[in-house]
Amino acid sequence: MTARIPHFIDGRQHPGTSGRQGDVYDPATGDVTGRVDYATAAEVHAAVKTAQAALPGWAGTPPVQRARVMFRYKALIETHLDDLAALLTAEHGKVFSDAKGEMLRGLEVVEFACGIPHLLKGEFSENVGTNIDSFSMRQPVGVVACITPFNFPAMVPLWMFPMAIACGNTVIVKPSEKDPSVTNRLAELALEAGLPKGVLNVVHGDKVAVDALLTDPGVGAISFVGSTAVGEYIYQTGCAHGKRVQALCGAKNHMLVMPDADIDKAADALMGAGYGAAGERCMAISVAVAVGDQVGDRLIEALEPRVRALKVGPGMDPDSEMGPLITAQHRDKVKGYVDLGVDEGADLVVDGRDLHLQGYENGFFLGGCLFDRVQPHMRIYKEEIFGPVLSVVRAPDFKSAVDLVNGHEYGNGTSIFTQNGDAARSFAHNCNIGMVGVNVPIPVPMAFHTFGGWKRSAFGDHGMYGMDAVRFYTKQKTVTARWPTGIAAGAEFTMPVMR
Ligand code: NAD
Numbered sequence: 154m155t156a157r158i159p160h161f162i163d164g165r166q167h168p169g170t171s172g173r174q175g176d177v178y179d180p181a182t183g184d185v186t187g188r189v190d191y192a193t194a195a196e197v198h199a200a201v202k203t204a205q206a207a208l209p210g211w212a213g214t215p216p217v218q219r220a221r222v223m224f225r226y227k228a229l230i231e232t233h234l235d236d237l238a239a240l241l242t243a244e245h246g247k248v249f250s251d252a253k254g255e256m257l258r259g260l261e262v263v264e265f266a267c268g269i270p271h272l273l274k275g276e277f278s279e280n281v282g283t284n285i286d287s288f289s290m291r292q293p294v295g296v297v298a299c300i301t302p303f304n305f306p307a308m309v310p311l312w313m314f315p316m317a318i319a320c321g322n323t324v325i326v327k328p329s330e331k332d333p334s335v336t337n338r339l340a341e342l343a344l345e346a347g348l349p350k351g352v353l354n355v356v357h358g359d360k361v362a363v364d365a366l367l368t369d370p371g372v373g374a375i376s377f378v379g380s381t382a383v384g385e386y387i388y389q390t391g392c393a394h395g396k397r398v399q400a401l402c403g404a405k406n407h408m409l410v411m412p413d414a415d416i417d418k419a420a421d422a423l424m425g426a427g428y429g430a431a432g433e434r435c436m437a438i439s440v441a442v443a444v445g446d447q448v449g450d451r452l453i454e455a456l457e458p459r460v461r462a463l464k465v466g467p468g469m470d471p472d473s474e475m476g477p478l479i480t481a482q483h484r485d486k487v488k489g490y491v492d493l494g495v496d497e498g499a500d501l502v503v504d505g506r507d508l509h510l511q512g513y514e515n516g517f518f519l520g521g522c523l524f525d526r527v528q529p530h531m532r533i534y535k536e537e538i539f540g541p542v543l544s545v546v547r548a549p550d551f552k553s554a555v556d557l558v559n560g561h562e563y564g565n566g567t568s569i570f571t572q573n574g575d576a577a578r579s580f581a582h583n584c585n586i587g588m589v590g591v592n593v594p595i596p597v598p599m600a601f602h603t604f605g606g607w608k609r610s611a612f613g614d615h616g617m618y619g620m621d622a623v624r625f626y627t628k629q630k631t632v633t634a635r636w637p638t639g640i641a642a643g644a645e646f647t648m649p650v651m652r
Contacts, residue, residue, distance in 0.1 A: 158189040158333050160196070160357055161340045163203045164350030169196060175330045175359070180246030180477040181467035183515030187244070189333045191358040197325075197365035200356050204296040204323040205371050207351030212293045212321040216270040219319050223267045226315070226346035230260050233342060237335055241307055242468035244332035246476040246517070247430045249469055252307075258597070259311030262618045265600035269319035272623050282651045285635045291627035293321035294397060295373030298366040300387065301336070302379040303329035303479050304433045304539075310336050312604065313376045314353060316622035318343075322374075325354045327366060331479055333357050367391050374625065376617070377401070378435075381537075381563075381609050388612035399613040399625055401435075401605060403537040404565035407558045408438045408594060409580065410452055411551070411571035412445035419570040420455035426568075426594035427543035428463055428475050428521050432487075435610075436566045436588070436595045439538060440527070441545045444554045449547040453502060453525050456543070460503040460521040463541075467513060477517040478540060484517040487540030491522050494533040494544075500525040505541065529557060537563070551576060559585040564608030568594050587611065 158177065160167040169190030177187035192200075211219075230237065238252035245252070275289040299313040306329060314324045328336040333355075340355050356362055366372055367390045374397040377387045384400035391398035408426065410419045419441075426438035441456075443449035466473035478484040488506055495501050505520020519541060527534050527544035534544060548554035558567055568590035569580045577591045587606040590596030598604050598619065605616025615625040 155185055156187045156334075158187050158337065158357065160190060160192060160200070161337050161355040162200050163354065164344050166337075169193075169357070171196065177244055177331065177333065178480065178517075179243055180479055180517045181469075181513055183481065183517060187334065189330055189357045191330070192356045192362040192365070194361060194365035197356055197358075197362050198369055198371075200325055200354050201296055201366075201369045201371040203351045204325055204354055207323045207349060208293075208295060211318075211323055211349060211352045214321070216273050216319070216321070219321065220267050220269050222343075222347045223263055223269070223315060223319055226343055226348070227260065227263045227267060229342045229346050230256070230263060230339075233338075237307060237338060239469070240338060241332070241335045242476070244334055245303065245306055246468050246479060247433075248473045248476050249471070251430055252468065255305055255308045259308040261600035262311050263315045265618060266315040266319035272620070273320070273627070281633065282635075282649070284637060284639060285633060287631060287633045289629055289631045291320070291623065291629055294626055294628055295322060296371055297322045297324050297374045297376065297626060298372050299324060299326045300363055300366065300375065300377045300379065301326065301328050303331040304430070304435070306332040307335045307339065309378045310339060312378070312617040316618060317376070317626045318348065318352060320623060320626040322626055323352045323354075325356055325366065325372075327356055327358065327362050330357060330359055363387070364390075367396075368394050370394075372396060374398070375400075376625070378617070384612055397625065399611075399615045399617070401611050401617060402609065403563060404435045404437075404606060404610050405440060405535075405537055405561055405563045406436060406438050406566045406568070407440040407442050407561070408568040408570065409442045409444055409554050409558070410448055411569065411573060411576055412448055413572045414448075414570040415572075416448075416451045416455050420452065420459055422570065422594040423456060423543060424459050424463070428460070428541045431475050431478050431519070432541040433479065433539055434595070436597055438568065438594055439542065439544060440534065441543060442554045442557060443545055443547050444551055445549070449525070449545060452545060453523075456523055456545070457502055460523045460543070463521040465505075465508060465518055465520055466510060467516070475521065475541060478519055479517065481517050483539070484519050487519055487538055487542060490533055490536070490538045490540070491542060494524050494527070494531065494542075497531040497533060499527045499531060499533060499544070529560070535562070555580060555583055559583075562608060563606070563610045565606035565610035566590070566596055568596060587616070
C-alpha cells in the first residue's frame with residue numbers, strides 16, 4: 154500500500170495542495186511505499202505565518218515550562234523508540250539496531266534541552282557605574298527553518314528543533330523528501346508532550362519549498378545539514394536575505410593508522426566507521442591512511458576478509474550488518490565511483506558491485522568495496538562518495554599523513570589509532586579538522602559539546618547543539634540600568650565613561 158505523507162502544520166496533518174508529490178521507497182525491496190507532498194511557495198509562506206502567530210505565546214512561556222515540555226517529550230520518544238526506529242529503517246534502509254542508535258543520539262539533544270533554564274542564564278555586573286548595573290539576556294531569534302538530509306532523518310532534525318524550541322523560537326522543519334515520515338511522527342509526539350500548536354511545523358518538498366524558506370522575511374534563522382553544494386547555496390542565499398545561517402555539509406574523513414596501532418582493533422573500527430549505515434554518514438571514515446612501511450599490507454590483510462564477510466541485507470533482519478543505499482540512483486552513483494576508481498588505477502581489493510540478494514533483487518544494495526593504493530590526485534580520493542567504499546592511502550610517515558589530512562578540502566572529522574601519546578596529541582593539535590578522535594573512529598561529540606566541521610564541511614560560525622545552539626538560536630541583549638535614577642540635571646555631550 155502507498156501511504157500519503159502530508160505536511161504537519163499548526164498541530165495537524167495538512168495535505169498539500171500543489172498536486173506535486175515525490176515517491177518514497179523501501180530501499181530493501183525497491184517498492185514505492187509512500188508519496189510525500191511537495192509544498193508550493195504559497196504553502197510555505199502560510200506555514201511561516203502560522204509559526205509567526207505562535208511565536209509571542211511561546212517566546213513568552215517561562216523557560217522552566219518549556220523545559221517541562223522537553224522532559225515529557227524525552228519520555229514519549231523513549232516509549233516510542235522502537236516504532237520510530239522501525240519507521241526510520243523502512244524509509245532509509247539502515248539496520249534496525251543502527252536506527253535505534255540514531256534515535257538515541259537525537260534523544261540526547263532533547264535531554265540537553267531539558268536544562269534550558271540554566272543554559273539561558275545571562276550575566277550580571279553590579280555597579281558598572283554609580284548605581285548602574287549591567288545584565289545580559291538571551292532572547293529567541295524568531296521563526297527558525299531547519300532543512301535536513303536523508304541520512305539521519307530523525308537525529309539531524311533532533312539536533313536542531315528541540316534546542317530551537319527550548320530557546321523560545323517557533324520552527325519549520327523541511328525534512329529530506331527521501332525519508333520524511335519519521336519527522337512527522339516526531340512532530341506529533343511533541344504535540345502530545347504539550348507543545349502548543351504552531352510551534353513545531355513540518356513542510357515537505359524540494360527546492361521550491363527550500364527557496365521559499367530562504368527568502369521569506371518572516372524566517373529569522375536557517376539551520377541546514379546536507380551536501381556542500383547545496384549548503385553553500387543555502388548559506389549565501391539565506392545571508393543575502395538577512396538571515397542567520399548555519400550550514401553543515403559534506404565530508405571525507407581520514408583515519409590514521411600508526412605503525413604502533415593494534416591492527417585488528419583498527420580494522421574492526423574501520424569496518425563500523427566505513428561500512429556502518431552503508432557509508433551514508435557524514436562522519437563515516439572513507440579514507441584509511443596507513444602510516445609507515447608495512448602498515449598498508451598489514452591493514453589490507455586484516456580488512457579484506459572482514460569486508461568479504463560483511464553481512465548485507467534488509468535493515469529489519471537482525472543478522473544484517475549493512476542495509477541498502479537510499480535510492481537506486483544513489484546506488485548507481487556510488488557504483489560509478491567504484492568503476493572510476495578502477496579506471497584511475499587504484500587496486501580494487503574487494504568488489505561489491507555484483508552483490509545479489511535472493512528475494513531482494515530490486516533493493517538498492519551494494520556490497521562493501523575496498524580500494525588499496527589510492528592516490529591523492531584521484532577523484533575517488535578527493536570527492537565524497539557517501540557509500541560503502543573504503544580507500545586505503547599509504548603515507549610514508551606521520552608528517553605526510555597529517556599534510557594529507559590538512560590538504561583535503563573537507564574538514565569534518567578525523568581519527569588516529571595509535572599507542573603513542575605524543576603522536577595522538579600532536580595530531581589533535583595540528584590537524585585542520587573540526588572533530589578529532591583518538592582511538593575513537595567516529596568522534597561525534599555528545600549533546601553538551603558542539604558538533605561542527607571546518608573548511609568546506611561547514612558554512613557559518615556555529616555548530617549544532619551544545620552551547621553553540623544556545624548562541625545560534627538566541628540573540629543577546631545587554632541592559633544598562635540606573636536605580637535609583639538620580640540623573641544630574643543638564644545635557645551631557647561627552648561619551649559616558651567611568652573613571
Ligand atoms: P542534500 O544536500 O541533497 O539535501 C539536503 C536538504 O537540502 C534536503 O532537505 C533537500 O531536499 C534539500 N535540497 C536538495 N537540493 C536542493 C537544492 N538544489 N536547493 C535547495 N534545497 C535542496 O543532501 P543529502 O543527500 O540529503 O544528504 C547527504 C549529504 O549531507 C552528504 O553530503 C553528507 O555528508 C551531508 N551531511 C552532513 C552532515 C554534517 O553534519 N556535516 C550530517 C549529515 C549529512
